[in-house]
Amino acid sequence: MxxxxxCPKNRFMPDSIDPSFRNxxxxxxxxxxxxxxxxxxxxxxxxGYNIESLTVAPVDAERRLSRITIxxxxxxxxxxxxxxxxxxxxxxxxxxxxxxxxxxxxREMMLIKxxxxxxxxxxxxxxxxxxxxxxxxxxxxxxxxEMTGAGDxxxxxxxxxxxxxxxxxxxxxxxxxxxxxxxxxx
Amino acid sequence: xxxxxxxxxxxxxxxxxxxxxxxxxxxxxxxxxYPGGAVLPLxxxxxxxxAIRHIxxxxxxxxxxxxEGYARSTGKVGVVLVTSGPGATNAxxxxxxxxxxxxxxICLTGQVPTHLIGNDAFQEADTTGITRPATKxxxxxxxxxxxxxxxxxxxxxxxxxxxxxxxxxxPKDILIGKGPYTEAPKTEHRSYRPQTEPDPAQIxxxxxxxxxxxxxxxxxxxxxxxxxxxASRLLTEFVRLTGMPCTNTLMGLGAFPASDPQFLGMLGxxxxxxxxxxxxxxxxxxxxxxxxxxxxxxxxxxxSPNSKKIHADIDPSSxxxxxKVDVSIVGDAxxxxxxxxxxxxxxxxxxxxxxxxxxWRQIDQWRAxxxxxxxxxxxxxxxxxAVKRLHEITRELGRDTFITTEVGQHQMWAAQYFxxxxxxxxxxxxxxxxxxxxxxxxxxxxxxxxxxxxxxxxGEASILMNIQEMGTLAQYRxxxxxxILNNEYMGMVRQWQELLHGSRYSESYSAALPDFVKLAESxxxxxxxxxxxxxxxxxxREMLAIPGPVIADIAVAKDENCFPMIPSGAAHxxxxxxxxxxxxxxxxxxEGKVLV
Ligand SMILES: Cc1cc2nc3c(=O)[nH]c(=O)nc-3n(C[C@H](O)[C@H](O)[C@H](O)COP(=O)(O)OP(=O)(O)OC[C@H]3O[C@@H](n4cnc5c(N)ncnc54)[C@H](O)[C@@H]3O)c2cc1C
Ligand SMILES: Cc1ncc(C[n+]2csc(CCOP(=O)(O)OP(=O)(O)O)c2C)c(N)n1
Ligand SMILES: [Mg+2]
Numbered sequence: 001m002x003x004x005x006x007c008p009k010n011r012f013m014p015d016s017i018d019p020s021f022r023n024x025x026x027x028x029x030x031x032x033x034x035x036x037x038x039x040x041x042x043x044x045x046x047x048g049y050n051i052e053s054l055t056v057a058p059v060d061a062e063r064r065l066s067r068i069t070i071x072x073x074x075x076x077x078x079x080x081x082x083x084x085x086x087x088x089x090x091x092x093x094x095x096x097x098x099x100x101x102x103x104x105x106x107r108e109m110m111l112i113k114x115x116x117x118x119x120x121x122x123x124x125x126x127x128x129x130x131x132x133x134x135x136x137x138x139x140x141x142x143x144x145x146e147m148t149g150a151g152d153x154x155x156x157x158x159x160x161x162x163x164x165x166x167x168x169x170x171x172x173x174x175x176x177x178x179x180x181x182x183x184x185x186x
Numbered sequence: 187x188x189x190x191x192x193x194x195x196x197x198x199x200x201x202x203x204x205x206x207x208x209x210x211x212x213x214x215x216x217x218x219x220y221p222g223g224a225v226l227p228l229x230x231x232x233x234x235x236x237a238i239r240h241i242x243x244x245x246x247x248x249x250x251x252x253x254e255g256y257a258r259s260t261g262k263v264g265v266v267l268v269t270s271g272p273g274a275t276n277a278x279x280x281x282x283x284x285x286x287x288x289x290x291x292i293c294l295t296g297q298v299p300t301h302l303i304g305n306d307a308f309q310e311a312d313t314t315g316i317t318r319p320a321t322k323x324x325x326x327x328x329x330x331x332x333x334x335x336x337x338x339x340x341x342x343x344x345x346x347x348x349x350x351x352x353x354x355x356x357p358k359d360i361l362i363g364k365g366p367y368t369e370a371p372k373t374e375h376r377s378y379r380p381q382t383e384p385d386p387a388q389i390x391x392x393x394x395x396x397x398x399x400x401x402x403x404x405x406x407x408x409x410x411x412x413x414x415x416x417a418s419r420l421l422t423e424f425v426r427l428t429g430m431p432c433t434n435t436l437m438g439l440g441a442f443p444a445s446d447p448q449f450l451g452m453l454g455x456x457x458x459x460x461x462x463x464x465x466x467x468x469x470x471x472x473x474x475x476x477x478x479x480x481x482x483x484x485x486x487x488x489x490s491p492n493s494k495k496i497h498a499d500i501d502p503s504s505x506x507x508x509x510k511v512d513v514s515i516v517g518d519a520x521x522x523x524x525x526x527x528x529x530x531x532x533x534x535x536x537x538x539x540x541x542x543x544x545x546w547r548q549i550d551q552w553r554a555x556x557x558x559x560x561x562x563x564x565x566x567x568x569x570x571x572a573v574k575r576l577h578e579i580t581r582e583l584g585r586d587t588f589i590t591t592e593v594g595q596h597q598m599w600a601a602q603y604f605x606x607x608x609x610x611x612x613x614x615x616x617x618x619x620x621x622x623x624x625x626x627x628x629x630x631x632x633x634x635x636x637x638x639x640x641x642x643x644x645g646e647a648s649i650l651m652n653i654q655e656m657g658t659l660a661q662y663r664x665x666x667x668x669x670i671l672n673n674e675y676m677g678m679v680r681q682w683q684e685l686l687h688g689s690r691y692s693e694s695y696s697a698a699l700p701d702f703v704k705l706a707e708s709x710x711x712x713x714x715x716x717x718x719x720x721x722x723x724x725x726x727r728e729m730l731a732i733p734g735p736v737i738a739d740i741a742v743a744k745d746e747n748c749f750p751m752i753p754s755g756a757a758h759x760x761x762x763x764x765x766x767x768x769x770x771x772x773x774x775x776x777e778g779k780v781l782v
Contacts (some may be wrong), residue, residue: 031377034326039318046319077506084503090323090343093377 020076023052025069025098025106025176027116029184031091032058032066039089040068049074049082053108053173059185065093066182071174094184098176106176109148112158116165119140123164131157142167196366201330202231204367205294205356208337210237211370214265215258216633217294218249218329222269223309224296227361234284241633241662244654246273248626250280250351258490258613259588261414263344264291264630270296271309273288273354274316279620281351282322286617287437288412290349292340293321299359300328313355322350328357330365338370347380348501349412380500384517389525391513392472392496393533399470400541401548402430405453408437408616409475409499410519412611417520418442418609421474425525429542431549433461435476436601437616444605447721450549451558454482455752456598459557459761461547462750464757465490467548473497475519478508479617480781498522557750557763558602565718569596569671569742572722573603573643576669579726585639587611588631592648594626595677595748598646600643622651625668629655632664639667639730646672646739647696656709659735667729668737670702673744681747685762686779702739709733754781 009117030036037056044051052071059067072082079097098104112133115126121143128135128145131153137144147157151174158169178184199207205228209217218241221229234241243249246268253264268277276296284291285395294408295317298307314326323343323652325336333356339456340352396402403423412419418441425432425448432442442449465471476482478497483489486508497505498515505514515522562571573596580609589604591597597614606612613631615623624642632640642649649670659666679694684701703713712732716725722740729738749764755778 020219035314035318042319077510080506082504083504084501084507088347088380088501090378128552 003102007062018075021074022076022079023071023073023099024079024082025071026086027096027098027176027184028068028070028086029059029093029095030068030089031093032064033091036066036091037068039091040070040086043085044070044072044082047081047085053171055173055175065185069173069175082164085180090149096178096184098178101178102182103179104176105179106150106166106174107148108151108154108172108174109146110154110158110169111136112145112147112161112166112170113142114145114161114165115142115167120164124161127157127160129173133157163171194770196368197315198364199357199367199595200227200231200672201363202227203335204330204333204365204621205337205361206235206238207367208334209265212338212341213262213486214238214734216251217265217267217607218243218256218630219267219272220246220269221271222243224270224298224354224358225267225294225361227358228267228294228296228356240267241629242658243629244657245652245702246276247265247280247622248629248652248655248658250277250284250291250293251620251623251626252633253291253615253629254280254284254287254623255590255627256634257289257291257630258411258627258633259610259631261610262664263292263341266291266293268293268295269309270298270313274311274313278316279618281317281625283615283618283620284351285320285322287615288349288408289351290344291351292344293353295353295355296361297326297355297357300357301359313353317353319352320351322348324355325636326355326357327360330360330363333360333365334368339353339375341370342375343378345538347378347382348409348504352652370741371528381516381700382500382518382521384498384515384522384525386525386529388513388515389529392498393526393529395470395494395496395513396430396472397427397530397533397535397537401464401467401469401539401545402428403468403471404430405435405465405471405473405476406431406432406438406441407435407474407476409756410438410441411475412498412500413475413519415609417518417523418456420520420523420527422446424530427527427530427536429527429537430472431464431546433457433465435479435482435616436614438476439601439612440606440609443607445607452601454479455484455754456602456748456750457482458602459555459750459763460552462752462758462761463552464549468493473499473511474522475499477504480508483508484752484760485755485757485778490758555763560764562719565720567716567719567722567740567742569599569673569746570603571719572669572671572740572742573599575722576641576643576726577725579730580639580641583639583730587639587641588613588628588635590614590624590627590631590640590642592642592644592651593619593621593678594645594648595681595746596643596645596648596671598678598748599671604643614704621645621648625649625652625655626658628666628668629658629662629664632666633662640665641652641667641669644668644670645677646670646674646699646702647676650700653705656706656711660710660733663734664735665732665736667735669729670737670739671742672699672702672739673742673746674699675744678748679747680745684747685751688776702737704738706735709735710780711737713737713739715739715741719739733777754778
């Protein structure tokens with residue numbers, strides 16, 4: 001599970017711990033072309049930035065544009081760098097720091113498998129109901145739930161399933177969009 | 187390729203012909219290359235034409251450095267052609283070098299045919315994968331209808347914004363196949379449109395700070411060179427108008443005339459006392475086209491602690507990367523300087539003349555230290571003296587002179603003692619620090635400027651890294667002069683070992699050196715060896731009088747260190763001056779030792 005990233009020492013001033021350390025959800029509109037994901041991921045690994053999650057898919061009718069959503073963390077200076085570094089990649093159209101630019105929605109989807117019988121199984125179904133998780137597969141000894149929501153809601157559900165038979169989790173990573181009329185694809 | 191067809195109608199050509207036509211249409215006159223199986227169709231197309239000259243190097247790394255030298259000395263894009271697999275991997279060092287120093291280069295690499303990609307075919311390498319972090323951008327062309335457009339786009343990407351290297355990977359079936367030739371589009375690029383014109387509000391804010399400054403300094407870097415000679419002219423005008431002191435980075439040398447009284451010399455690790463103390467003590471710093479490199483800033487939390495900082499750069503990612511600044515200006519250095527000049531002249535606020543006079547008095551006191559002074563006594567040639575005399579004698583000659591360097595102490599001495607009056611005359615590997623850069627870069631410069639005097643100031647260790655290019659000099663009769671400061675050591679390594687590792691000279695002695703005179707002769711060049719200070723001038727004059735390529739092997743003091751020096755991890759005001767004035771190595775902390 002993603003544990004909160006400890007605040008690292010500022011890489012340029014080893015003694016200072018920068019209070020501006022924060023999470024950022026960054027949306028990137030890119031040309032949908034071969035190698036673009038490798039460029040973005042290579043940029044993060046090459047420069048030592050964190051990636052908490054990354055999602056990507058084409059978003060226009062002609063499938064020429066893809067949107068990448070990256071959840072990362074760093075000091076304000078590092079996050080400004082990340083944006084500038086992304087923006088100077090040739091196939092990148094737009095970069096937005098959704099966290100900074102105003103209210104936004106962030107959602108993640110998860111499929112979660114719970115294995116067990118009897119009371120545990122009943123408890124899993126009850127909790128799933130309370131969390132609005134859907135049963136998408138069931139056998140006599142297993143259940144698969146589908147659940148969409150903010151990351152912390154997914155985390156909470158996983159924690160509840162852990163003692164009663166959690167077997168496997170797969171998550172999409174975060175997709176996010178600004179609230180209101182603002183649009184990245186104008 | 188027939189000329190009778192009209193330009194607008196799409197012509198059908200082979201892929202190789204499309205590439206050459208696109209190069210021509212982008213103004214290319216020379217390419218530096220080395221053939222192999224995957225690029226044979228291109229070499230065949232080259233055989234059939236005369237518009238583009240091909241220079242056959244002896245190693246693909248050298249092809250890229252030659253293209254860099256060509257590009258840096260002309261402002262044009264340098265073009266490289268190499269084969270697949272080992273041809274491409276050999277080029278990688280050159281590509282990273284060009285990336286670090288923002289040099290526009292296009293490297294065409296051969297590739298196995300598209301249907302074999304991924305098959306571990308003969309001489310296959312994942313060139314776009316390998317060069318992705320080594321280039322500004324790269325392309326793999328899998329569709330011949332996109333070939334011409336890709337080449338045009340590559341030129342646009344290589345030279346616009348912050349320049350850099352671009353790779354175009356060309357599978358052999360694409361080179362052989364037939365497709366349409368399309369001309370460069372007139373429309374804007376879909377996604378890459380760097381900002382070149384600065385925001386007037388930021389210019390105003392900058393001028394307000396500068397006008398009110400009591401101790402201003404202008405710190406100009408390679409970006410001014412990238413912006414073209416007009417930017418250097420505007421820089422000079424601006425510095426003279428404002429009365430500010432000016433310092434240049436290693437990459438910016440020549441952007442401001444070295445002989446100007448307002449020039450403080452280079453700053454940084456081996457910069458002058460006055461430049462570094464002025465950076466440390468200034469109240470307003472204007473950075474134009476420099477990137478606050480660690481070799482310049484020293485310890486960041488002690489870097490120019492009491493100044494307001496203005497940073498103008500064409501690449502927003504250079505701003506606030508290492509150093510947080512107060513005013514950021516995104517734009518081309520030339521456009522920024524023009525705007526600053528206009529705004530300064532229109533602004534009614536007067537300067538604080540008294541404070542400026544006081545500032546210059548302070549600077550003159552720092553200058554009085556004469557931090558670059560050395561004593562040439564006896565017969566042993568001081569390396570500083572060798573560079574100084576080379577500069578003075580070439581200046582007397584009055585020929586347009588271009589200097590390239592290898593990497594090490596000699597490079598720093600060249601930067602310190604060879605004064606550059608004009609931009610584009612100084613080619614050095616700053617960001618990557620690539621030994622073996624200087625000779626091939628000099629080749630590229632000489633190709634671009636056949637009548638100029640081109641000198642590679644070299645170390646005896648570095649020169650061996652691309653010595654095979656002596657063959658290229660001979661083949662094309664390129665009269666490059668290689669001026670080796672031979673201290674029989676990897677001097678820069680030896681210096682760090684002396685200062686940081688208790689003088690344990692582990693593996694830094696240049697053992698088993700060749701006889702450079704014979705080496706030169708075996709490559710159809712001339713060799714000169716000078717061992718005594720009394721013979722230095724004569725040796726330099728002899729070298730300069732020879733019409734062809736020369737290696738001048740100058741035996742210099744073996745244990746000379748390059749000063750001033752800010753030890754890694756130290757601050758600008760913790761500089762070590764020459765031996766006599768040195769406070770030892772107290773400045774090097776454990777934290778400093780881990781830095782390079
Ligand atoms: C052994 C060794 C010792 C060294 N010691 C020193 C030293 O003492 N002092 C020193 O200065 N360097 C030194 N260097 C070099 C150092 O490593 C850096 O390469 C150099 O300082 C960087 O120069 P720069 O800041 O001018 O940036 P460059 O690398 O030249 O970068 C140019 C900057 O300008 C921007 N730019 C590009 N085009 C434009 C444009 N058209 N308009 C506006 N901006 C533009 C770019 O985005 C970039 O930010 C040394 C190197 C070696 C190998
Ligand atoms: C390709 C490469 N390998 C290693 C280094 C590390 N290095 C920097 S300077 C230097 C010594 C250079 O020796 P020389 O060419 O004789 O120059 P000097 O310092 O003696 O003037 C070395 C090994 C480098 N810069 N580049
Ligand atoms: Mg040496």
